[in-house]
Amino acid sequence: MEITDRTFPAALVALSRIDFPWDYDEKTEEAAPGNIDYEPYQEFDSAEETTDWIRAWTGNKELDGDAFRVFGQDGTGGLAVSWLVRPGQPLAEQPVAFFGSEGEVGIVARSLGEFLWLLAGGVGPQEAVEFGADGGVGHDELRAVAEKYSGIEPRTPAEVLAAARAEYPEFAATVQSWCR
Template sequence: MEITDDREFPAALAALGGIDFPWEYDEEADEAAASNMDYEPYQEFDSAEETTGWIRAWTGNQELTGDAFRVFGQDGTGGLAALWLVRPGPLTAQPVAFFGSEGEVGVVATSLGEYLWLLAGGVGPLEAVEFGTDSGVPNDELRAVAEKYSGSEPRTPAEVLAAAKAEFPDFAETVQSWCR
């Protein structure tokens, strides 16, 4: 399969850039407030050079390039959300993967449209990998983006994450095989 070199930012991701993702930490409870997602959307993809530098640093594998990823957001610790270009079709049809700052990894949605429903349910990529889908509070503004750009019927975060895990059950092992 030929990997596309397309770096045109999808309209759905651009729409997320106009939404505030507040993040608050409750020191007394030693946890994030339940209605928060630790997510910072980008306005454009990281460059090919930045993406290659990141995947090499993350895996310790200097033979890798970033060609199979389009990084489009992060959490407050530096964990990254990226489209993983593993199937034929446009960028919007690619699964969304999360690479945490402490080694957490996971595919959190089978496509960009599914990812929008995950966010609409109040679950960001970090939360999906770390805590599952019980941590979110639905967000009307994100739901409007999902309704406009997803191209699919509404999905719960649990449905989105279950489909991602079913389609990509070996993602963590795949990533581990890249590490040196």
């Protein structure tokens, strides 16, 4: 079953209403503890925008964006996406990946519910790919969203990332194989 629906899930609508913490110290050129470099969208990118993005990111004009739903970004333009790789499963059960603006790539959660717990633990998709689960500071408002919409028991960022990496250890190599 192909997922063709582009209806934004309630969980992502809830995330789009949150002001994500971001504080940057220009003197030290570091983000303050507890920051999450994530800017939620209010809707998925269109099919055309998604196709344009994956083609530009990989240099592969044969790809289309049907396997992805782009739903957020970081401050550099890296994208948080659902990867529609599980046939017959709804969007909420698809893994969440991050494609960075400088070529960073990785699966950050096995499902949208686990992604909510990653954020609730203070770790955004870019931080998860580049730095792992360390340094996250829990966020009460994000925890409330995870509790309401995840449909799963609480998880720590370390648990979310370990499970995602165990299930999709070859994701970066798969993406590299798409690149031209």
